[in-house]
Amino acid sequence: MRTRFDGMNCSVAQALEVLxxxxxxxxxxxAFMGMRRFGEFQESLGISKNILAQRLSHLVERGVxxxxxxxxxxTHYEYALTPMGKDLAVVLxxxxxxxDRWVLGHGNEPLLVYxxxxxxxxPPLRICGEDGQPLRARDMELRPGPGITEETLARYRDRLSSDKG
Incomplete structure (x- = not known):
């Protein structure tokens, strides 16, 4: 049984609850490759029907x-990406x-995107500032957000720049 993160005050943990x-x-x-039917997903992935049915239901329940x-x-159903699901293009x-860079290595990419x-x-995805210039990890700063709990604040207090906002 996997660990549940639904009670954790963390955006990454909450995303993992969905994905x-x-x-x-x-x-x-x-789905991004155009598959819509249960059988297409099953054939592509080699996944058991019961696991596929559970995962599809979960993705529908969560709005992906x-x-x-x-x-x-x-009645014949297919599955389509919602706007929430389409926003995962950046993540994928x-x-x-x-x-492609760190696991497979240059020259071993299974698919190229044009x-x-x-x-x-x-081009490679980059995180950019308001000026359009790429940001490095050291250029970014975490600050408490409006949804932070006291527990999360206590856990990361030394690492958050709470004095700036």
Whole structure:
């Protein structure tokens, strides 16, 4: 049984409650590749029907996918990414780029992503400041947010710049 993070006051932990197992992200990846049917997901992933059904239900319940009735003669459902699900394009692209660089290595990329408008490869994702310039990790600072709890504040007090905001 995996650890639950739903009570943890942390944005990363809360994201893991929605996306925190490998099947879930692979289903989302396949949805981005255009897969919509239960059988397509199962064939692509080699996942058991019961696990796939659980993960699809979870993604629907959490708002990442929606079930769409496409049946002309009776009920037949497919799965489509919601706006929330489509926002995961950045997350999946960051994971893919990280793996291509650090796990697989240059020249071993399974898929390359190109900008349809220009025909050129998409550049590595970067975190940029308001001025458009890339930020490094040392350029970023964590501050308490409006949703912080006293417990979280106590745990990270020495690391947060609470004196600035």
């Amino acid at each position: 925190g197992d490998w099947w879930t992200l692979l289903i989302v990846r396949d 996918l929606e079930r769409v009735d496409v049946g002309e003669h009776g 692209t960051a994971l893919r780029q990280w793996s 900008d349809r408008r220009t025909g050129r490869p998409i």
